[in-house]
Amino acid sequence: MKRILSGIKPTGKPHIGNYFGMMRPAIEWQDKGEAFYFIADYHALTTVFDPVKLREYSRGVALDFLACGLDPAKAVLFRQSDVPAHTELAWLLSCQTPMPMLENAHAYKDHLAKEKTPSHGLFAYPVLMAADILIYDSDVVPVGKDQKQHVEITRDLATKMNGIYGPIFKVPEASILPTVATIPGLDGQKMSKSYDNTIELFLEEKALKKKIMGIVTDSTPVEEPKDPATSSIVALYRFFVPETDVEKMEADFRAGGVGYGDFKKRLFGAIWEYFSSMRIKRAELAADPGYVDAVLKAGAERASSTANQVMERVRKAVGLRG
Ligand code: TYM
Numbered sequence: 001m002k003r004i005l006s007g008i009k010p011t012g013k014p015h016i017g018n019y020f021g022m023m024r025p026a027i028e029w030q031d032k033g034e035a036f037y038f039i040a041d042y043h044a045l046t047t048v049f050d051p052v053k054l055r056e057y058s059r060g061v062a063l064d065f066l067a068c069g070l071d072p073a074k075a076v077l078f079r080q081s082d083v084p085a086h087t088e089l090a091w092l093l094s095c096q097t098p099m100p101m102l103e104n105a106h107a108y109k110d111h112l113a114k115e116k117t118p119s120h121g122l123f124a125y126p127v128l129m130a131a132d133i134l135i136y137d138s139d140v141v142p143v144g145k146d147q148k149q150h151v152e153i154t155r156d157l158a159t160k161m162n163g164i165y166g167p168i169f170k171v172p173e174a175s176i177l178p179t180v181a182t183i184p185g186l187d188g189q190k191m192s193k194s195y196d197n198t199i200e201l202f203l204e205e206k207a208l209k210k211k212i213m214g215i216v217t218d219s220t221p222v223e224e225p226k227d228p229a230t231s232s233i234v235a236l237y238r239f240f241v242p243e244t245d246v247e248k249m250e251a252d253f254r255a256g257g258v259g260y261g262d263f264k265k266r267l268f269g270a271i272w273e274y275f276s277s278m279r280i281k282r283a284e285l286a287a288d289p290g291y292v293d294a295v296l297k298a299g300a301e302r303a304s305s306t307a308n309q310v311m312e313r314v315r316k317a318v319g320l321r322g
Helices: 016-029 051-067 085-094 099-103 106-113 120-134 145-165 205-213 232-237 243-255 260-274 276-286 291-318
Strands: 003-008 034-039 075-079 140-142 173-175
Touching: 003 016, 003 120, 016 034, 016 140, 034 051, 034 291, 051 075, 051 276, 051 291, 075 291, 085 120, 085 291, 099 106, 099 120, 099 145, 106 120, 120 145, 140 145, 145 173, 205 260, 232 243, 232 260, 243 260, 260 276
Parallel strands: 003 034, 003 140, 034 075, 140 173
Antiparallel strands: none
């Protein structure tokens, strides 16, 4: 049976990019193997410095994931920091990680390009991520395209360690669905918190409407034809409706006579409708104050049991035990 693993950082509320790129594929994988999904709170510490917020975001991400269909009876859901062996393995991997490998990592290079001073945590981020994956003997890692390089680093580190110590790690593969590899944001760039162009999954009706109506468009008058190929309204709409509705919107763009406000209203309606049953489920789950904590606690126990076995094998292999 395949072992599936993925993680999401609690740096805010999950958005539509997270949902289509990772959460939905991960939920589909829970029926196809043994799934482990975690809230990457150690990773979030590279950018979230407010302890109250970090706790709140972690619970919120768990609640959103459960509302979207993650079934804790099928998949193990846990907080990364509840399994501290992740950081122990990260150290062992660090000792075999060439600095240039990390100097080439996108996130680090972006940071330097913005003339910010990166922390050691940010620099070492891919090593911790490799540990997250390798400590569960994972076969498959469902992620969006922006995580591809991280999974490649993981594969390189696993192969290197296996070369030195014998076959201690499984070499995992990323699973990136081409249709949802990069979900666009409100401005057409990749949806990302750092670009401030996100649509969170469970916004209030008014807030969602405000975001959608605020999409910047060109000044083509209502009666004139518009280009559907360059519109972020169409680019987003296609994730929420059947192909025929997309074709209808594209045809209305080309025909002219319909204003952008109208198209935005259609997009708003489609998003609101898409998440409606999940929204109800989220409210139900949130009404039980102990539910999320209980799921995370049970998840941490199951995850620890697997992680500790792999860790013991690795400790022995490198000479720390026996
Ligand atoms: P994070 O929290 O940035 O994002 C979580 C997942 O959402 C995907 N994603 C997207 N997919 C498509 N289009 C987008 N616009 C978009 N934005 C985000 C990401 O690709 C990701 O799959 N480093 C990871 C967390 C992590 C992890 C791991 C993942 C830590 N350890 C081990 C897998 C395995 C991250 O920052 O994801």
